[in-house]
Amino acid sequence: MEYKLITEDRFDDVVAHLSTNFFADEPLNKAAGLCRRGEGHRELEQLCYETLKDNLSLMAVNENNDIAGVLLNGVVYPQDILQAHERIELSDDERFKKIFRLLNEHNLRANIFGNFNVARAFEVRMLSVDGRFRGQGIAKELVRRSETIARDFEFKLMKADATGIFSQKILKSNGFKVLSEFYYDKYTDEFGKPILLVEAPHIKLQLLYKLLE
Template identity: 55%
Template structure:
């Protein structure tokens, strides 16, 4: 397996991977019925494309496939600044995809309520947004390596804080194994409308959203720079 930084020219191949392995199966997407396996989702693809433009994302490529770029895993990372989440929330009203709005209304409001910027007094964060591995390649440690390399990218670029909204039990375990800590949680059963109906009936074993963080101290950054 080879690991490479994702460049904008890889966007369509990354999207194709996500259409087949992430868009329909991610716990919140599945609960909302956002899209079918293999189909496109313009709103979600725009969200992914924004992260790719930040040039902080990593892909896993099957090295045995010599004649083509076979992407078998991706982690899409972005740069988050104060005010970005509030702006994204305000733009949701203009999005005509009701299922997309359900998902990101939860994510954005939870992040605004549990504000990492205020707690850690930082002016930007490394935001781990999407972690996906091809279903045929799972169980080989690819997701772990993608997270490990994301932490290295964050350190190399001088970030003090990494953040991830982990929606499923498997990604939550992976992030915690790399030193991420839980900052806040939202049980899906308690995310309800005015009539008490659950808005996103996420299937077990996924029972809650976790907002996780990993702080990087100055010594870690200095050590990383010296080794480059």
């Protein structure tokens, strides 16, 4: 397996990989029924292309140059977290809003920029491995190599909203720590009904961080 920075000529292939894997499999997308496998999603695709343009993302490719896994990394500034809700509410997809409201509310409460005196953070945003290549350590290696990129670009802080137990484990094994966590069964509507029924073994969202010396 070869690990490479994602260049513009592969952006469309990376988004195709994500729509076949991440869009359907990520625990919150799955719980919301956001899209069927291989189906596009306007807002998610937009987020992918914006993130790719930060030029910090990595892919793992096999000997045929097929994409086995990707890690989309982006830069996040304090105002991105403070202003995210404006953008979320522009979406007309209720399922998308359920997911992104939860992530944004959790980020607002965790207040990462209030905890650490940095102007920007390197965000580990979308970690995805093709079903045919899982369980071979690809995700772990993508995270490990992303830290090198973060250091090369002089980031002092990495963060991730890890939505499932495996991404949480992978990040922790790479030295990330929990800043804040939130149990999915506490995300309820005005009648106390859970807004997202997230499948076991995924029970909580964790905001993880790593300070880079």
